[in-house]
Amino acid sequence: MKLAHLLCAVLLSSALGGCQLLPSPPVELPLPAQQRQTQLAKLQQFTIQSSLGVTTPDQSVKGSLQWQQHGEYYEARMNTFVGINIFTIKTDATGAQVQVDGQLHHADSATALLDYLSGWSLPIAEMPLWLKGMASPSSQDQRFDTLGRLTSFRMVDSQQQHWRVQYLEFFPDRLALPKKITLSSDRVELKLVIRSWNY
Numbered sequence: 752m753k754l755a756h757l758l759c760a761v762l763l764s765s766a767l768g769g770c771q772l773l774p775s776p777p778v779e780l781p782l783p784a785q786q787r788q789t790q791l792a793k794l795q796q797f798t799i800q801s802s803l804g805v806t807t808p809d810q811s812v813k814g815s816l817q818w819q820q821h822g823e824y825y826e827a828r829m830n831t832f833v834g835i836n837i838f839t840i841k842t843d844a845t846g847a848q849v850q851v852d853g854q855l856h857h858a859d860s861a862t863a864l865l866d867y868l869s870g871w872s873l874p875i876a877e878m879p880l881w882l883k884g885m886a887s888p889s890s891q892d893q894r895f896d897t898l899g900r901l902t903s904f905r906m907v908d909s910q911q912q913h914w915r916v917q918y919l920e921f922f923p924d925r926l927a928l929p930k931k932i933t934l935s936s937d938r939v940e941l942k943l944v945i946r947s948w949n950y
Contacts, residue, residue: 781927784899790926791883795822797950799882803829804942807871812837816943820879827875838865840875862909871939874908881906881916884929900927912936922948 781787803816814831824844829837839850840861847861851868858864866872877887886893886904893904903917919931928948934941 778923779925781898781900781921782925784895787899787926788885791885794883794926794950796820797883797948799945799949800947801943801945803944805871805873806940806942807938810871812871818878818882820882825879838869840865860909866910872908872910872912872936873939873941874906874912874914874934876909877906881932881934882929884918884921884927886916898927912939 782790798817798819801816801818802813804813805811814829814837816827816829819826824842825840826842827838827840829839831837836850836853839848841848842861846857846859847864849856849858849861849864849868851865856864856868860876862872862875865875874881880887884901886901887906890904890906894902896902900921901918903915906914906916908914914934914936917933918929919933920929921927922930922945928945930945932941932943932945934943
């Protein structure tokens, strides 16, 4: 028994030592700024899984957000953390469908419809850009870090709401896709934490 115990101890020590010697996964540096912007602009099909918090003077809503981008159209679903649907949005060539409180509504603009139904707005029309860490040509006060990543900018959305967008953290890969984003207007604050990108 003693010999068996000794062999087990030696094997365990070797295994633990081997684990400690494994190198950390390499962290990729982002592509050069211009090359990265070109690649981000080409990214037209993607899915994100994230957590979203929305705070207004009248309410606070938190839940999970799934966003699927299909070229110029998208599908978005926000649920509470216990699985209750807050809203579902789908756009196509015919316009936008928004489901809130189990009721399905149709309109030309998902942004205006969601604002009307829920009482708080999201800069949805611009979302395919700012989700990727890109600003529209009309955005102002764009700021970048030493790696060429956009860290903040100001924009006016399709509903004429003024927003400040800030990128607090990025994924450590060549595209440096955003991981933590905050957006604030005069009446709404959004906090988005992206758990995964698939593209």
